[in-house]
Amino acid sequence: MEKEYKxxxxxxxxxxxxxxxxxxxxxxxxxxxxxxxxxxxxVGTPIVMVASDRVSSFDYVLSRRIPFxxxxxxxxxxxxxxxxxxxxxxxxxxxxxxxxxxxKYYENIMVECVVxxxxxxxxxxxxxxxxxNIYGIELPEGLLRYEKISEPLxxxxxxxxxxxxxxxxxxxxxxxxxxxxKKVKDTSIALYKRGEExxxxxxxxxxxxxxxxxxxxxxxxxxxDEANTPDSSRxxxxxxxxxxxxxxxxxxxxxxxxxLLRENPSLKIKxxxxxxxxxxxTEKGFSYGSEGEPPALTDEDVIEVSxxxxxxxxxxxxNKFEFPSNDVKQELLYGLKREGHIEGGVVVIIAGxxxxxxxxxxxxxxxxxxxxxxxxRICSAHKQPSTCEAIINKYNQSVEPLVYISIAxxxxxxxxxxxxxxxxxxxxCPPDKKKFDSCIQNPSGSSNSLILRPANVARHVAxxxxxxxxxxxxxxxxxxxxxxxxxxxxDGL
Numbered sequence: 001m002e003k004e005y006k007x008x009x010x011x012x013x014x015x016x017x018x019x020x021x022x023x024x025x026x027x028x029x030x031x032x033x034x035x036x037x038x039x040x041x042x043v044g045t046p047i048v049m050v051a052s053d054r055v056s057s058f059d060y061v062l063s064r065r066i067p068f069x070x071x072x073x074x075x076x077x078x079x080x081x082x083x084x085x086x087x088x089x090x091x092x093x094x095x096x097x098x099x100x101x102x103x104k105y106y107e108n109i110m111v112e113c114v115v116x117x118x119x120x121x122x123x124x125x126x127x128x129x130x131x132x133n134i135y136g137i138e139l140p141e142g143l144l145r146y147e148k149i150s151e152p153l154x155x156x157x158x159x160x161x162x163x164x165x166x167x168x169x170x171x172x173x174x175x176x177x178x179x180x181x182k183k184v185k186d187t188s189i190a191l192y193k194r195g196e197e198x199x200x201x202x203x204x205x206x207x208x209x210x211x212x213x214x215x216x217x218x219x220x221x222x223x224x225d226e227a228n229t230p231d232s233s234r235x236x237x238x239x240x241x242x243x244x245x246x247x248x249x250x251x252x253x254x255x256x257x258x259x260l261l262r263e264n265p266s267l268k269i270k271x272x273x274x275x276x277x278x279x280x281x282t283e284k285g286f287s288y289g290s291e292g293e294p295p296a297l298t299d300e301d302v303i304e305v306s307x308x309x310x311x312x313x314x315x316x317x318x319n320k321f322e323f324p325s326n327d328v329k330q331e332l333l334y335g336l337k338r339e340g341h342i343e344g345g346v347v348v349i350i351a352g353x354x355x356x357x358x359x360x361x362x363x364x365x366x367x368x369x370x371x372x373x374x375x376x377r378i379c380s381a382h383k384q385p386s387t388c389e390a391i392i393n394k395y396n397q398s399v400e401p402l403v404y405i406s407i408a409x410x411x412x413x414x415x416x417x418x419x420x421x422x423x424x425x426x427x428x429c430p431p432d433k434k435k436f437d438s439c440i441q442n443p444s445g446s447s448n449s450l451i452l453r454p455a456n457v458a459r460h461v462a463x464x465x466x467x468x469x470x471x472x473x474x475x476x477x478x479x480x481x482x483x484x485x486x487x488x489x490x491d492g493l
Contacts, residue, residue: 002307008323009067009306016065017099017328020050022398024342024373030397032056033070033231036103039380043217046093047105048341048401050332051209055305057277058288064297071098072309072321073229080228083198085191090223091214097335099328106214106222111172112164113184114191116208119147120234121275123155123208126255136168145257146244146269152192154185159212159218183221184213190465202316205241207234207271230312234273237315244267248286272312276305330401333468345401345465345472350377350391350418352408359407359431360452366458370475372465381413388414392421401468403461405429406448419448423465429457 025037035050049071055062074095081090091103105436116123123134124145132139133156143149152198156172157164173181188274199206210232212225226232247257247267254260261268264441277297281287284295289320297305310321323358324331337344349360364374379388404426408414415428426448433452451457466472 001118002311005310006303006307007374009303009310010299012067012323013302014065015054015328016067017070017326017332017399018052018054018065019399020052020070020099020332021394022048022050022333022336022342023346023348023375023395023398023402024400025336028394033062033073033326035402040264041105042214043105043107045105046102049101049103051101053328055272055277057281058286058290058294058314060294062277062297064302066302066309067306068321068323068481069306069309070299071324072313073231074098074209075313075317075319075321076229077101077226078320080195080226081223082136084191084194084223087194088187088213088221088223090227093122094339096326096339096341097332099332100336102223104216104222106224108159108224109176109180109184109215109221110159111167111175111184112159113188113211113213114157114208115210116155116198117149117192118205118207119143119145119149120207122260124257135166135172144244144248144251146241146247149329151312152189154188156184160180178210179306180221186219187211187213187223191227195233199316202318203238204272204316205236205238207236207273209233216309227391228437230273230309234271235274235312235316236269238270240270243267246412259270272308272315276300276308301334325486333400342400343371344469345403346375347403347461348375348377348395348400349405349407350379350407350414351406352378352380352412352414354378356407356409356431356438359429363405363407363429363454363457366454367461370458370462370472372461372472373457379414381417385417388417388419394416398424401465403427403464405457405461407431415448416446419446427451427457427460429454452476 020035021030022037026453027038029036033052033054033056035052051073053065053067053069055069056064056493075098080097091106093102093104095101103223119127126134127139127143128145135189137153151166154169158167158169169181169185172184176184191211192209194211196206209228211223211227214222214224216222234256237293251257251260267415280297281294281421286294314321333344336342349363351360360376367374377391379391381388404418404422404424404428404429406415406418407430409430409432410429412430419426429452451460462472462476466476
């Protein structure tokens, strides 16, 4: 199986989802590996989360993508939510595509709820350095790296975009209040214990994990984001954990287990988690605090990571992973369109002044005839150059097809700027049809087209986006037939 799976992964090394930004889905927030789209910021409304194939390590997003990683994360999450809903309800609504999950938006409890069942990772490092009071918890003497802790530890952290910081339980109480803090702690531990049971049934050790919770308008608590995934959790096989007996037998001759492992690396317990990525980077001389960008993963590294994610999913859940046969980006758009979340192509009208609202409205009306979604942005190329470039860079990440319509009078620097920086086509449609010379005299590197009539702009957009939306091409042809019919009728013969 391993050989077959790795061969399939190798075929799809670059069939990956780099970004999951879909402008039609609403307000966008980019995470390290997920794209979150808010249809509204009202509690209880849907949010659409697209799991990309990006992988992060040491607080960096790495340059290589991991085939099928986003799909695997969502499948893990779906399985975990289903198997824990008797402990706490969750935010999941549906999954219109393997890379996509729709959840209800709840007010995030701004605490990362980490639960540890073993002396592992950073916890083991601190313990071996002599620290006994960790996260406000007094640990006993005589513990060894990899050792199972008598009771799971609740070791919360702050929730930050850059780097989370440890919290004591008392600090959680100060932040959330005693009642909610206790509920968060008790629920986290209950979820960990359920995960531990499920893992053991599959021959796995559930080492540690993290959870996030949200509140609805009534103050009821829900499990949100993700659960039990290899990005948020650590596992190893029961068979692999048997190495700990040998570690215990030999540890008396060394200062600590880390010293033992340096002389006997074969005793290191291999994790089934994102730790493999960290280990690869460490071997290449990069870790926390290293300067510069992390080194790129090799093809072999990428294949191995993907295989580990897939094999862990199959072992833990008992489900078989079905390899996609088509382009993941096209399948993503098709799935979202099929479920009614998007039309599959969007227009961004970018205007240099708010005074062009009437012209904008006319173009919007013409686009509406083709059922083409529109986003309107107001930005002056010469007054707000940095803002303009930021807008363009944002839409450059769009997975779905996108067309700009640039509206500017006078010298029309806007069309040239948008065209130069954008990967998407740009159509200039100035508000004053008599003054358009500047729209076609842009500097080298600009490739915008010029169409003066709003109806013709909409028609041209329909032709462009029709490569992904066949119904648009059909509407163009229907429009042609209608025009011919009108002429024939007017001829009177």
